[in-house]
Amino acid sequence: MKDFNYHSVKDSKEASKLASSSSAFLAGGMTTIPSMKLGLATYKDLIDIKNIKKLSGIKVSGKSVTIGAATKHVEVSNSKDVKKAIPSLSSLAEGIGDPQVRNRGTIGGSIANNDPSADYPSACIALNATIHTNERKIEASKFFKGMFETALKKGELIEAIEFQIPEKSSYQKHPNPASRYAIVGVYVAKHKGDVNVAVTGAKSCVYNDKEMSKALSGNFSSSSIDGMDLDSSEMNSDMHASAEFRASLVVTQAKKAVDAC
């Protein structure tokens, strides 16, 4: 790893002031540190945001759950409030990586990184999340732009993620057996009015499967999507799973999620 300057900041302003084209925010470091170690990324400055008070903690109101960006996965999975309001979100957090990763990794880091196989992005889409940054509010549907790409501008800091509490929801992941990231993860959330079927792992970026959402909005039963033949042409194919297998898994995991709701 190349040498870098380490800064620990107390508030968002200080963080964005230090940000430059050769800096990165450091949250859990679970992505940043390994990529620096492997020489895939080099930064002059790392700006540690874990000590910004505003970025930590979980608040539940009648309609939403708001989680500070620097909140660790383990805090989300252990939170009684989250378990009560959106149990599927707590179990999603519990299924991320391994204990070491959950004890360090943060929700903000996960979303900012937007790994195509990460779990949280699907929660954001399914639960109509709003991403609060130090500059603005961004709807989840406009936040995830593509593989490892988000709407964040350089130096823009996520402060919190606000999830809408659904009537029912479930997240079902088929993990990569090695890394335990999602080969396919499907987050089904039934809100008043409509159903979201957010899919991660299958394509280059998380998406809401319109076809299944529509079918389930009409009839919220796994039978209404059973046997659906999804187009696999845009799906990822790698040594862990072919596009064809992923297409099948999307339907299978969606059915499991509906049944678990």
Next chain:
Amino acid sequence: MASLVGSRVERKEDKRFLTGKGRYTADINLANQTYAIFVRSPHARASIKKLNIDKALKSSGIVSILTGKEIADDKIGGLIAGWAIRSEDGTEMKCPGNPPLAKDNVNFVGDPVAVVIAESLAEAKEAAEKVEVDYKVLKAVTSTADAMNGDTIHEGIDKNLCFDWLLGDRQKVKEAFDKADKVISIDIINNRLIPNAMEPRACVADYNAASEEITLYTTSQNPHLSRLIMSAFGNVAPEHKLRVVAPDVGGGFGSKINVYNEDIVCSWAAKKINRAIKWVAERSESFLTDIHGRDHVTHAELAVTKDGKFLGFKNETIANLGAYARVFGTVTPTYLFGPCATGVYEIPAAYTNVKAVYTNTAPVDAYRGAGRPEATYTIERLVEKASMELGIDKTELRIKNFPTAFPFKQTLVHTVDSGDYVAGMEKAKQMADYKGFEARRKESEAKGKLRGIGVTSYFEACGIAPSAAVMSLGCGVGLWESAEVRFNPTGQVTVYTGSHSHGQSHQTTFAQIAADELGVPIENIDIVHGDTDKGTFGMGTYGSRSLAVGGIAIVNACKKIVEKGKRVTAKMLEANPEDVEFKDGEFIVSKSNKKKTIGEVAFACYLPGVRDEMKSPLPEGDEPGLKETSFYDPSNFSFPAGTHIAEVEIDPETGHVKLEKYTACDDFGRIINPMVVEGQVHGGLAQGIGQALYENAEYDETGQLMTGSYMDYTMPRADNFPEFNIGYTCTHATTNPLGVKGCGEAGAIAAPPTVMNAVIDALGGQEVTMPATAEKVWKACKNLKKSNAKAA
């Protein structure tokens, strides 16, 4: 005194390990040490056109940069294959040179071409990036099955073929097949694995210019053997000027048997720069450059009668050696494989033919089980298929072909001294509730799941092994083992063993043995190993040989101590040596109350005199001191055996295989410490199940390792396993005084076919290759649904 052998004595080494006080190679820091980084080939096959270190030399903190040219100029030798194999046509195997630093050609990704030595690790890394190598990239050969059709990798080695070896009699086999009612045939792949010891390889080399002595601390399973190879073949230093220390070593599984490039280069370079050099592998280097395991492509056939008697067995295998033949590289797919491929059965005629090929991949060598997992996989998959095709219960079919008497002259090489395979099978069935399987299958079916049961009966030849036998088969050394038992004047004991512990608990089990033999409290016994300066010689630990060979050397040395003790006691108490008995640490003159404790005897041996009298307790011919050595050469291998049964449940929608139950019933002969044996079984099973369901080393067609990190190489984790159901039967080995057999590799040998037989049973007999990943199983489930629909 109660016997310690057989009891769950807590591990003496755990205090050190659990409190972070282990001392591994990477923990060793020497004054004024430098740091090495190896510049490695990014290509699987290339010739080196030019190597330019000018820029790198200008980098800060550089001490030295050495390349293949310097090491060749200094006539430092390369890495070697330790076992010479002859082809069926009588020609000797063909091995390419394997210089520690490549000079002209590189043959796998990770092959080192230069070493950069700097004042700090960061500076070494920085400079390594500035070493410019101009490669002419050549077409790589990576596939085991097609290697013989690829470009010639090593000049003069036609078809990339190291040898084409035969064990057995083709004509007899042909005759047997002519008489068969049915021939069962199978095509299987034994997937390539990466050992992944928890501690990555490392070495620290030091040079003392005054004594001209090199000291190498290294992660080795066999420091004396490393010294011998580095001295005799590497020309690094004469043996008496080379000390090799393997301190605490965090797992090996065979991957630390070899002397590696880095050991030789750092030792040689330390002398050149007259400073200590430290190198610690990063995990990604371990993936690329540790030896890999398995990697066979096999076609096998079994000739049977319609009532299930086995008549003949054929095994045609292509074994991948990787880029170079290393220490156990050539014996693993031959003598460790072929003899065991007929399994626990009486098969009148058999042969195994192995074509060992070179490819542009990391060298393949002995990995836990070494050859025997591949052998067991071959025969046990075949027998299971025979049971399906003949419609005979899988356990009945096996029992029908078990040997009826011991010693059992196995078809090809071994004479198995002891065992009771039927008892093992019956006990395993009971432990696994074999009878209740059908009901469990129905329950799974009701949930929409497929359930399968798989059985494996195995034997293996371990405790390697008799020197005359292995040297007659081409081994470069004899595989005896040594022990030295030294008493201090005040009665504590130091036992030096030539075995090496890197997770095997020798500090405890060997002390249990010595405590029983000598009647000395276990706290007063220290086990010392892993340092060429501390004992005469040792062959090291692999092939489940530590106890069955090294342990017996300890017993024999202890017996010599007791013999001397009897003579000394007799002299001291004025009795006949024949009248002295030894029990629980006391020498007793029979039919009298006269006795001496072993402590008193030790004291007398070191202080052989009395005040005011000219009198020695030592009989004529005995020298002072109490220290005995044994070089024990076993008369045979040892042959653990057993039956394992696995049950899996498959979700046909996702292809997910859940291992529901795993039963292992093993015969390891006499057990020294049940807790330690359980640990060995658990570890072996984890690796064997890992091979069946998770692990796979994959290269792409250009020779890049696709599974070069834990993000892609699936190391099994605790939550992948059910609670293991472990039991034993026990027949004592008749070929050693303790009656012990090896237990270190059994799990890794038996588990792959056991699990795969269960998976394939669940899939209605459809073949899937290891590892049975979700996608492969999902596809098989789809086919099954189609063929069931057609049948309906």
